[in-house]
Structures are given as structure tokens and as C-alpha cells.
Amino acid sequence: MVVAVALLAGLAGAAASLLLEPTIGVRLASTALGQRVLGAALQARAPAPPAGLAIARTGAPLPAMTLHDVDGVAVEVPRAWAGRPTLVNLWATWCGPCLKEMPDLQAFARTQGDRGVQVVGIALDEAAAVRAFLPAHGITYPVLVDAPGPADAGVRLGNPAGVLPFSALVAADGRLLKTRIGPFADAADIAAWTADAAAR
Numbered sequence: 477m478v479v480a481v482a483l484l485a486g487l488a489g490a491a492a493s494l495l496l497e498p499t500i501g502v503r504l505a506s507t508a509l510g511q512r513v514l515g516a517a518l519q520a521r522a523p524a525p526p527a528g529l530a531i532a533r534t535g536a537p538l539p540a541m542t543l544h545d546v547d548g549v550a551v552e553v554p555r556a557w558a559g560r561p562t563l564v565n566l567w568a569t570w571c572g573p574c575l576k577e578m579p580d581l582q583a584f585a586r587t588q589g590d591r592g593v594q595v596v597g598i599a600l601d602e603a604a605a606v607r608a609f610l611p612a613h614g615i616t617y618p619v620l621v622d623a624p625g626p627a628d629a630g631v632r633l634g635n636p637a638g639v640l641p642f643s644a645l646v647a648a649d650g651r652l653l654k655t656r657i658g659p660f661a662d663a664a665d666i667a668a669w670t671a672d673a674a675a676r
Contacts, residue, residue, distance in 0.1 A: 561673035600624040
């Protein structure tokens with residue numbers, strides 16, 4: 477009985493600390509275990525993807541898809557990224573947490589040069605809004621555009637709940653290494669998250 481009461485008190489304390497100190501929740505969500513728990517919870521309430529839609533799976537090659545850049549040029553994904561590990565970041569111009577992490581993604585992309593991890597954004601947004609946004613905010617890494625919906629690039633990359641931002645780390649050979657729900661804390665967080673891509 478005493479153990480049960482102590483356990484309940486501990487759980488209540490943990491829940492209260494998450495409510496009173498939200499950064500603890502953010503830190504927990506950035507761990508591998510936190511991401512698995514968050515992913516499972518979102519997956520359980522997400523709508524089923526359309527029948528026959530190819531969905532990326534960890535360890536398997538990304539399903540082929542054609543997206544367009546902000547100028548309307550078709551890009552074959554993941555073939556366009558072959559040979560380099562790639563951090564794919566899904567975002568939108570109206571998404572506050574997305575906009576907050578973009579300077580850190582830009583800073584990280586700048587440090588990678590031509591041989592490191594490349595950063596590619598996929599905006600689930602209107603092309604005109606994205607085209608105007610990028611130069612105004614100094615974003616120079618490649619950005620593709622897709623219309624949000626039940627078969628958008630985010631769903632195909634393993635994000636059926638449509639949470640933004642959402643990131644996927646793709647190996648140089650096109651395999652999905654891992655995904656991340658939610659924003660990065662800073663450029664150091666991005667570097668740590670992508671560190672194992674260079675070894676594969």
C-alpha cells in the first residue's frame with residue numbers, strides 16, 4: 477500500500493513538473509524514447525493514409541516521389557539527394573515552431589559545405605508564400621513545396637498526424653535513418669541528431 481501511494485505521488489509530481497516546467501517536456505520529447513512515445517501516441521490518433529500510399533519505414537529506402545521547388549522545377553526524391561546524407565525538414569510559413577528553428581537549420585547547413593549533411597526543406601504551403609518567405613529570412617538551403625493533405629510528403633515520410641515541424645534523416649544511399657517530431661532546440665541539437673548519418 478505504501479509503495480502504491482509513493483508511486484502515485486511520484487507520478488503526480490512528474491506530471492506537475494511537466495505542466496509547470498514545459499522545457500522538461502521538450503527535453504523528454506527530444507530523446508529517442510520520448511520520440512517513440514510521442515510517435516506512437518500521434519500514430520494512434522492519426523487518420524489512416526490512403527490505400528496503396530508508400531510510407532517510409534526506418535531502415536528502408538524512401539519511397540520515390542516527385543516534388544517541385546519554389547520555381548516549379550520537378551525534383552525526384554530521394555534520387556536528387558543521392559550520395560549525401562540529408563536532413564529533410566517539413567515546415568510551413570504559418571508554423572511558429574518551424575520558423576523559430578529555421579535560422580539554426582540555416583546555420584547548420586552553412587557548416588556542412590559540399591560534403592556534409594545537406595539540409596532540404598519541404599514546405600507544406602503555397603509556393604508563392606514560400607518563394608517570398610525564403611529571401612526575406614535568409615534561407616539558402618534547397619526548399620521544395622507540396623500541398624498539405626492526406627498523401628503529402630510528410631505523410632509519405634512517416635508523419636500521418638501532420639505535426640510540424642517534422643524532420644527525417646536520410647542516409648546517402650536513400651534509406652530512412654530516423655525521424656523527429658517537433659522542433660530542434662538549436663544548431664548543436666541538429667548537429668547531435670545528424671551525427672550518426674556521416675558514419676553510415
